Amino acid sequence: MAIMINLAQYRLEESLGPHIVLSNLFWSVSTILVIVAYRYRRLWNVGDTPWTFLLLTFLCFWIRELGHLSTSPFISAIRYTFGIWSAVFMASAFIYLCSKICRGRKDSRIFTYAPFMLAAIFPFMIFYLYLLGADIIVIKNIMSVVESIVWMISSSFIIYTTYMLGTHAPGRFTGVYMFFQFSAFAAFIWKLLGLMESMGYPTPYFIREIIETVFGLFAIASMYLLAGMLRRLSKHINSE
Amino acid sequence: MPTKAELYLNVLQELEKCSDDILSTAIVTPDGLIMSCTSTNGVDKETFAAYSAATFKHAEGAMGEISNEDIDMLLFESKDHRVITIRAADYALLIALTGKHAQIESVLSEMQITARKIKEL
Numbered sequence: 461m462a463i464m465i466n467l468a469q470y471r472l473e474e475s476l477g478p479h480i481v482l483s484n485l486f487w488s489v490s491t492i493l494v495i496v497a498y499r500y501r502r503l504w505n506v507g508d509t510p511w512t513f514l515l516l517t518f519l520c521f522w523i524r525e526l527g528h529l530s531t532s533p534f535i536s537a538i539r540y541t542f543g544i545w546s547a548v549f550m551a552s553a554f555i556y557l558c559s560k561i562c563r564g565r566k567d568s569r570i571f572t573y574a575p576f577m578l579a580a581i582f583p584f585m586i587f588y589l590y591l592l593g594a595d596i597i598v599i600k601n602i603m604s605v606v607e608s609i610v611w612m613i614s615s616s617f618i619i620y621t622t623y624m625l626g627t628h629a630p631g632r633f634t635g636v637y638m639f640f641q642f643s644a645f646a647a648f649i650w651k652l653l654g655l656m657e658s659m660g661y662p663t664p665y666f667i668r669e670i671i672e673t674v675f676g677l678f679a680i681a682s683m684y685l686l687a688g689m690l691r692r693l694s695k696h697i698n699s700e
Numbered sequence: 701m702p703t704k705a706e707l708y709l710n711v712l713q714e715l716e717k718c719s720d721d722i723l724s725t726a727i728v729t730p731d732g733l734i735m736s737c738t739s740t741n742g743v744d745k746e747t748f749a750a751y752s753a754a755t756f757k758h759a760e761g762a763m764g765e766i767s768n769e770d771i772d773m774l775l776f777e778s779k780d781h782r783v784i785t786i787r788a789a790d791y792a793l794l795i796a797l798t799g800k801h802a803q804i805e806s807v808l809s810e811m812q813i814t815a816r817k818i819k820e821l
Binding site for chain 1: 701702703704705708729730731732733734735736744745746747750751753754756757791
């Protein structure tokens with residue numbers, strides 16, 4: 461016998477409900493955690509590039525989530541751009557780490573700047589669509605689809621690279637990569653459902669938003685583990 | 701008062717003075733984070749630390765399965781190099797990268813002394 465729960469009574473089907481507050485809270489916390497971890501970046505000295513990408517990932521997604529608080533289509537189009545940037549930087553961070561730690565490749569300028577060049581395409585895309593005379597609602601919808609596609613591609617890369625890193629990593633790093641992988645799975649499903657909806661196969665809004673919240677929860681877990689590990693080490697080696 | 705990071709570096713430098721064949725040494729956490737490290741020749745420090753800690757972890761698992769005991773030391777070698785890892789404390793592994801022709805007994809003995817010093821710190 462199927463058990464039906466009316467989630468509307470918990471205000472989970474509204475575009476601005478508890479899940480938005482939760483999601484904003486989670487991404488604010490994970491942004492604070494990534495800033496804490498960034499302060500200790502010399503203790504995990506994998507180079508400035510992946511640290512910058514990680515920081516930008518969380519900052520961009522936090523800004524994206526703040527965009528939920530507005531219903532303006534223009535803000536939504538900008539919000540999706542931040543979501544796309546977040547996906548690009550997150551995938552780039554893990555591809556970089558994987559190529560450095562698992563494949564032993566050296567730093568390269570192309571690899572450092574390519575994600576920024578890729579990210580720069582999307583604001584130009586909005587501007588180009590605007591110049592073509594597209595309605596702001598149409599631009600918003602296009603950016604939503606583009607964000608879904610970019611997140612799905614990025615999360616596929618993240619799933620693979622975190623698997624490679626996690627199977628090569630010792631100790632609590634395995635947990636860090638595992639939670640990043642879980643968040644990538646959640647992001648993939650969340651965006652797949654969003655894309656399906658835009659193709660005419662609707663999914664209840666609350667399901668997508670709950671998956672998005674889970675994505676945020678896993679992101680917090682991974683950053684909490686990383687920041688905690690670095691903080692403990694810093695306390696230990698800087699003690700007298 | 702010097703910090704632990706400085707004291708760790710001192711003991712590693714003392715260890716390296718014992719043999720010319722020691723190419724690089726490091727103290728890393730079981731998570732693969734570097735607590736202290738001397739210069740590496742062409743090897744990325746983070747990669748050196750991460751792989752050494754991961755290898756030790758795998759060997760620890762294998763030893764646990766085989767003899768139900770903890771692993772204290774791990775040695776593996778290639779055509780030109782040897783990597784020796786010793787558990788210095790619960791939170792620290794001492795790792796040395798040596799040339800193939802290093803006097804293994806003396807290096808091991810010096811590493812045991814260094815491990816004791818790390819534990820005392």
